[in-house]
Structure formats: C-alpha cells, structure tokens
Amino acid sequence: MILLAGADDDGLGDALAALGADVVRVEGIATKQSLVDAGVGDARALVLTEMDDASAIPVAKELRPDLRVVTYSRDSLPEFARGQTDLAVDPALLEPDVVAEELLDSLAASD
Template sequence: MTELNAVVVGPDEDEITPALEAEGATVTRLNGVVTRPVLEEAGIVEADLYVLTDIGQATTIPIVCDLTDDVRTVVYARRTVPEFVKGQLDIAIDPKLMDASLVAEELTD
C-alpha cells in the first residue's frame, strides 16, 4: 500500500472514495461547482491523484493540469470524456467495466 493524497470531484455512487481510503489514500471530496480557488483550497497542488466522477466538471482537468504537473488525472465515470480533455487525462475508466476496489488498488500501486 502506498500512501497518497487524492482529490475526488463529483458524486461517488460507484464508491471510489472508500476504495481509495481502503488502499491507504487520504481523500478530499468536493461536490458542487468546483473552481480553481476551491481546488487550491482542497490541496490540489500537493495531491498525487485527481479523480473526476462528474463529466459535467470536465473543465476542472485543464485547471488541475495548469496548477501542477505532478498529479495523475483520472476520470471514473460512465459518460464519455469530452474531446478537449482527453489530451490532459492520464486515464478514463468506466465503473461498469472496472470495480472501484480494483481501480483504487491500481492507482495506489
């Protein structure tokens, strides 16, 4: 188990947050409209992992990438990732295809 800091944005009906915590990650959860100041306050600059579960908040990915080069960006959602984000994304995973515990295990290794 590797300890890492993660920021998870959006609803968590597929339970990625508890899965990451079970693997030893410290998780900050954000809901609602997420802006640059909100991300900074949540500690995104020190985070190792940014997990987006709400495709409606896809514009946060370029903001995260602008704030830090050291974060892995992950979309864990059932909807398709918009084209404008794909180049800045490390990985996109559909929860129907991969269970949250397996995703968390891979992300923390």
C-alpha cells in the same frame, strides 16, 4: 493525497480510503478555487466522477502539471480533456476496488 471531485456514486473514494489513501473531496463544483481550497498543490492525483466537472482537468494541470488525472464515470470524457487525462475508466467495466488498487500502485511506482 488524492482529490476526488463529483458525487462518487460508485464508491471509488471509499475504495481508495479503505486501502489507506488520503482522500480529500472537492466541495461543490470543481473550479480553480475549490481545487486550491481542497489542496491541489499537495495532491498526487485528481479523480473526477462526473464529466460535468471535466473543465477542472486543464485547470488542475495548470496548477499542478505533474498531477495524475483519472476519470471514473459512465459518461464520455469531453474531447478537450482527453489529452490531459491519464486514465478514463467506466465503472461498468471495472469495480472501484480494482481501480483504487491500480491507481495507488501506479502512484507508488512513480515515487
């Protein structure tokens, strides 16, 4: 399962789902409770599409240390979250289908 937090205006969630991924959208602001409610304990990755939710990265890593974290946003990743983020991608550089394929390939390789 992949958790997706943020508006996802660029369609990464749809691209992941089109490739067969189980995508669960985090409702509202990504907080500890909303991550737990969305199933962070069973998730393999967290995708953030809005850097306003970047404070969720250390929270998610605390709840699930092996969680893969990907940001897909035109905004800069805050310094405090950079060390806990596995991949930061600007949608202007890579299309959502390319990012989706790479993320799913990397998750499959770690099985």
